Amino acid sequence: MRSLESSVPHRLGRRTNFIPALEGKPAKWADVIESVSDAQKRASLAKSVVSTTLVRDPDGRPIVTTADVDVMAQLTPDQLFAVRRPASHKGMRNYISRVTVPSQAHDSRAVWCESFNELSHLRDLLITMQPTQVSTQPLRLEWVFASGVRSHVPDFLLRVDGGKTMLVDVTTRSKLDDPRLRSILQLTRATAETIGWEYEVRTELPPQRVRNLNFVHAGRRDVRQDRSSAARLLRQARRPIDVERASQLLGGGSLGYLRLWDLIAHGLAHIPLDEPIDIDSRVSSDRPAGGGSWLVNL
Template identity: 65%
Template sequence: MRKRHSAVPHRLGRRTNFIPSLEGHPAKWAEVVDVAGDAAERAKVASAASATLLTIDTNCLPMVATADVNSLTSMVPDQLLPVRRPASHKGMKNYISRVVVPTEAHECRAVWCESFNELTHLRDLLITRPPTQVATQPFRLEWIMTTGVRGHVPDFLLRDADGRALLVDVTTRTKLDDPRLQAVLQLTATTAEALGWEYQVRTELPAQRVRNINFLHAGRNDTYQDRVGASRLLRQTPGSIDVQRASDLLGGGPQGFVRLWDLIDHGHVHVNLDSVMELDSTVAFQATGGGAPWLHTM
């Protein structure tokens, strides 16, 4: 029988950390900002970065480990546990939750989201670029500078079927005005580049997109249809396809709509998530919609 991961109680509504505190004096923010603003210095610090993580040992128990940039490239999201956990408390403003995500190593897997903002972005990624593995709060990156050390815990690490990795940070537009956060995100972006990973900084999604994502996610795994076969049927149908026609092709009535929402939610077909989904909304086989104002380059 598999052993369950040990639990740590929440205290006073603060995050519960599962890894040791960062050792050494914190680097002065003035130096962090200066390093992040100098491409050569930023690359030098990023290439020497290390990480502290919580992984699963051979007995299925959590184990603290460290890794350098070279070792991080082989990290498998399925083997990573969150290095910290959000805690609920009376009067809190954040909405914390757990989300069932795809996995290759386990029968099922759920991960933590620290806010409603994170939750909707994770659901958006599950739809728009379906991953095969997901870890949240996957490790703490650590950068050594002259005046000390600074650390940062990214929000998501995803891997797709082709083995490509995506590292994600979720924040708000107003917080991006803080030069200290900008510096940390720039260092994270350069470290991800050194790892050969894609990196995204995401801010609030448009309200209509959030409504659509949450509606689609509510029906996730609500059908046992052959998704590959169903999407092939739609692809082979001549002419343009809208929501009404697609649902009719998939069986019609409520069942046809359920099957269509399920295909969209698993990334097999697409609708424009930034607009209201109507019966005459176009069903496409590539992602549709305009730009992505919530994505920011660091």
């Protein structure tokens, strides 16, 4: 890992960047697409990748560093600051936001989302994957081609159960029609696999799921309950149980519902997220199986 001069934040259109600009001329897209389509060349590019990161030094201050594959394999989301931040601007169409996320190194942490699509997916991951660490815009991946360089900033880096690390990109179905983006995402997947990370490309969530995620996420509040004991109570209840029955087990009335939404929002209880929520919705202690129409296999 090589330390660089700490970058002065600079505004470039819709984003504020905290790392130096990429050096070198951009690689020709024809070269990128051809190289990535060849499995051997793609693997070679993945092994030779370099990233620019903004990491926390021993005093807690951000420093700009570069890292190869071996060093990246040791990085954790809690070590990383965002390498860029969305900025509001006149005529903007994106919905930018900050989200409180889990952390093992800090009492609390908030990260930026660059769009409503990203926000919805982060909420989905917080509920369904229960990550212990989260960083957004965590690093800039840089690859050298014969005709120049290309880079990519993934959207999320998460540490999940079992110590696994997951890199995530969020986009839209229509953008995947662009062979340039598909090539970059395919190369990002190969790079993540070389590092030892899992990788997901996510597109738009179904509208009903987004509505449910927004509703459930609003239930992340301190309702003065022992979440572990409450989750255990639901697990021990006679099956099956629905929303109404679960709320009664948790104290009944409005407080029982608040406690239930709090458990669901923290991933300690689960309900179907792809259909309307009502008092008859089934409550489960089992994490939902992976997969969904929004996951793309490139």
